[in-house]
Amino acid sequence: MEKEEKIEYLRSSLIKMKNVVVAFSAGVDSTFLLKFALDTLGRDNVLAVTVSSPIRFENESSQAVKIAKELNVRHVIIDLDETKDGNFAKNDPLRCYYCKYLTFSKLKEFARKDGIEFVIDGTNYDDVSKDYRPGLKALSELGIFSPLKDAQLTKKEIRELSKQMNLPTWDKFPQTCLATRFPYGMEITMERLKKVSKIESYLETLGLKVHRARYHDDRTLRIEVLPEDFSKLMDSKNEIIMMAKEMGFNYITLDLEGYRSGSLNEVLK
Known part of the structure; x- marks a missing residue:
């Protein structure tokens, strides 16, 4: 698909969902997705949720709060301690799977209490083909939607679009837990x-x-x-x-x- 087609696909996908919880880490992908969802669905239909935990940097939450305020989006921070889960702590090659399952199970529970059906994340099209990503299996099992991946938007395209939208994260280097x-x-x-x-x-x-x-x-x-x-x-x-x-x-x-x-x-x- 051409980039314009990808953008239209993304827009139509979000419109079908009507209201969403966005897993928001303040990274390149999740910031772009949050802004696009906000522009498409309106403030009342978008809720950004940031997870604070020992495996995430302390400044991630403060960055997320700052960006959320700039975007004027509804935003909450929830706490999670992955180290208390034995499967995660043993750190075998499926660690990322256990982590994603813990995190997004909590996000789904939070969304359900708020009456929101769809939880979406910033996985992009490159993520399905690069490196070892067992966490993607957890997202699939939990029914988490990845609109950027489904629209076949690459990291390069997301950076370009973010720059056009004047998002502060457009040139941010990737940060992992x-x-x-x-x-x-x-x-x-x-x-x-x-x-x-x-x-x-x-x-x-x-x-x-x-x-x-x-x-x-x-x-x-x-x-x-x-x-x-x-x-x-x-x-x-x-x-x-x-x-x-x-x-x-x-x-x-x-x-x-x-x-x-x-x-x-x-x-x-």
Whole structure:
């Protein structure tokens, strides 16, 4: 389909739903979907819901609140603690499935109480073909709709449309939950999550385009940034080393291959 056809398909899909709960993380895709749904269905028929939990960055909720206010959309934040679920915490290759099932079960329950039939998320067309995404199975089982994916809108097209709509997220780098920082088989605990969150919060201040602090094991921290940002990282290496060693890491490494999405899934190939 041409881009204009995709947009019309998206619009008609939302009109058929009439009212929706949008899973809103303040990322590129969910912000675009929220704005498009708001323009299509009107304020009274759209509710943005943001999940706050230990595996999400603290500033995600504040960013979501800020954007929701700018868009003048109804918005609520609900709490969830995935680490209390044994299936999630054991961190096997189906972790993302368990996480999505927990999250969207709660969103469906919330929507039902509010009298809204449809819960929609920002999965795009690229997501169905790239990397390892077991979470998509949970969305399917729960009957969650992904209008961007169904309209075959790609990430590139969503960024272009977001820029045209003056959305602040149009050039935002992708951010994933903190659970993706741990190799499969390593239990995800609150203590480990706090360590990763603290280090990544510091990396956030260095002006890096994208960064990941991978909890390689209890002694080793592996940092990923884009190759062009290696020098920025090295300028602050002493502070990073000091912080990591205070947390108990013995080895603080820079991945010379640089940042790539889903690097911890490489062991599954």
